[in-house]
Amino acid sequence: MKLGYETDYLIVGSGASGISFADTLVSETQSHITIVDRQHSPGGHWNSAYPFVRLHQPSAFYGVASQALGSNRIDTTGGNKGLHELASGREVLAYFQTVMDRKLLPSGRVRYLPNCELLENGSIRANITQETHQINVRKSIVHSSYGAGEVPALHRRKFEVDGDVDCLTPTEIAEKQQPFEQYAVLGSGKTGADVCLWLLDQGIHPSKIVWVMPRDAWWIDRRMFQPGSEFHEFKLKYALEENEAVIAAETLPDLFARLGHAGNLLQLDPDHTPTAYKCGTVTPAELDSLRKIETVIRLGHVTRLSRGKMTLKHGEIVVADDTVFIDCTATGIQKVASVPVFQPGHIFVQSVRTCQPTFSAAFIAHLEATIADDAQKNALSVPVPYPADDIDWIGQKMISLQNQFMWLQNKSIRDWLKSCRLDALTAGDRAPTETPELAQLSARFKDSLFPAMINLKKLNSMADAGEA
Numbered sequence: 001m002k003l004g005y006e007t008d009y010l011i012v013g014s015g016a017s018g019i020s021f022a023d024t025l026v027s028e029t030q031s032h033i034t035i036v037d038r039q040h041s042p043g044g045h046w047n048s049a050y051p052f053v054r055l056h057q058p059s060a061f062y063g064v065a066s067q068a069l070g071s072n073r074i075d076t077t078g079g080n081k082g083l084h085e086l087a088s089g090r091e092v093l094a095y096f097q098t099v100m101d102r103k104l105l106p107s108g109r110v111r112y113l114p115n116c117e118l119l120e121n122g123s124i125r126a127n128i129t130q131e132t133h134q135i136n137v138r139k140s141i142v143h144s145s146y147g148a149g150e151v152p153a154l155h156r157r158k159f160e161v162d163g164d165v166d167c168l169t170p171t172e173i174a175e176k177q178q179p180f181e182q183y184a185v186l187g188s189g190k191t192g193a194d195v196c197l198w199l200l201d202q203g204i205h206p207s208k209i210v211w212v213m214p215r216d217a218w219w220i221d222r223r224m225f226q227p228g229s230e231f232h233e234f235k236l237k238y239a240l241e242e243n244e245a246v247i248a249a250e251t252l253p254d255l256f257a258r259l260g261h262a263g264n265l266l267q268l269d270p271d272h273t274p275t276a277y278k279c280g281t282v283t284p285a286e287l288d289s290l291r292k293i294e295t296v297i298r299l300g301h302v303t304r305l306s307r308g309k310m311t312l313k314h315g316e317i318v319v320a321d322d323t324v325f326i327d328c329t330a331t332g333i334q335k336v337a338s339v340p341v342f343q344p345g346h347i348f349v350q351s352v353r354t355c356q357p358t359f360s361a362a363f364i365a366h367l368e369a370t371i372a373d374d375a376q377k378n379a380l381s382v383p384v385p386y387p388a389d390d391i392d393w394i395g396q397k398m399i400s401l402q403n404q405f406m407w408l409q410n411k412s413i414r415d416w417l418k419s420c421r422l423d424a425l426t427a428g429d430r431a432p433t434e435t436p437e438l439a440q441l442s443a444r445f446k447d448s449l450f451p452a453m454i455n456l457k458k459l460n461s462m463a464d465a466g467e468a
Contacts, residue, residue, distance in 0.1 A: 007135060010141045014039070015044020016357060020422075022365075023066050032110075032111075042091045042112075044423075046089055051089065052170075055087050070087055072228075088229045140438040143346065161302050164358070167324075180208075182319055190278065190280040196290055212310070213297065220282070223238075252391060274390060278387055335386055349364055359424070380410070382402065394463055
């Protein structure tokens with residue numbers, strides 16, 4: 001056992017949440033921070049992402065609070081045309097490396113230990129040399145990857161694959177320089193949609209694509225997550241219509257029917273009601289492209305892949321002998337039980353705002369930097385569980401609104417939110433010109449908040465009780 005050292009905070013994981021937490025703590029305190037990570041460089045799951053992956057939210061709202069990601073340009077081509085840029089995986093990795101090299105390490109208060117891990121006995125092991133080091137944490141161990149999920153390149157398949165079958169990850173299909181008679185995309189989440197769109201962009205005819213969709217998913221219109229005044233009116237109308245749908249809903253099916261009708265939630269096929277929801281975003285143009293794929297298999301999860309045949313939970317499907325199967329079935333972010341964020345000697349970083357992980361990490365770090373009492377900090381940071389099912393939309397919306405209400409009662413937090421570039425609700429979101437029409441919309445939205453919260457609680461109770 002090597003002689004160790006001391007630190008104020010030990011952050012476990014240098015992924016997006018860990019780096020965001022560290023950035024805010026360095027900016028707002030004089031604390032000493034140690035970051036330990038099993039991987040060789042910062043970025044977490046982005047180190048293993050497929051090459052054509054992009055953010056599903058604008059770069060403007062991702063990363064760390066102190067440094068912009070990208071140039072805030074508007075895309076002029078592709079499915080995201082007309083909206084703010086989405087950083088590529090490579091851009092995200094380069095960004096986090098830059099934050100580490102130019103902000104965190106030069107502060108003189110951050111020690112970075114890649115290729116290392118925290119052991120159960122509290123020591124740190126260097127995985128290359130196998131040496132261990134003792135470390136004394138004066139304040140808290142920060143668990144930045146609580147509930148971290150799988151990525152396609154690393155996950156363990158839950159189905160059998162015969163030896164003469166091509167079953168590739170999204171990374172492998174991008175590197176495979178050969179045509180196939182048929183392309184079977186396994187998985188209906190963000191990765192599955194990304195792969196389908198990528199195949200279409202490569203010139204693969206929609207008739208050659210088979211999309212295995214165990215469950216249809218609800219999607220969020222990406223236009224709702226846009227910075228800048230030019231999107232202010234759209235976002236205000238969107239939020240008002242969402243609240244009005246919540247207020248009018250009498251049952252859970254009624255709620256989702258209203259949200260779908262208003263365009264607050266989008267679906268691939270109106271004849272198949274989604275039962276999954278994982279915060280995925282899509283543009284109307286991307287949805288139109290995905291709808292060109294006519295062969296969508298809804299027979300449950302794949303259990304076995306054979307040459308010329310797929311076996312699924314509820315049936316079998318004949319495919320071409322020369323079919324490549326693309327495995328997009330990794331879980332992604334895990335749905336785990338929420339725990340209090342602040343505990344004696346530990347901080348469990350979790351989302352405190354729907355679908356905004358890096359904002360949540362920065363906000364939690366801000367609470368740690370400015371408030372001493374754990375009970376008060378926990379009251380301001382109720383975790384928003386990551387969703388998997390349609391009904392999870394209700395709980396997410398309810399807790400996010402409750403958190404936002406609590407934050408707005410605190411002037412210091414209000415000021416921080418206005419200055420934080422990661423806050424998609426307030427930063428940079430002002431009307432270009434205040435008109436009577438906009439003022440009326442704003443007033444209607446404010447009036448809708450309380451009744452929406454009341455009915456959300458009712459709907460959430462129905463969801464907890466398993467009622468329709």
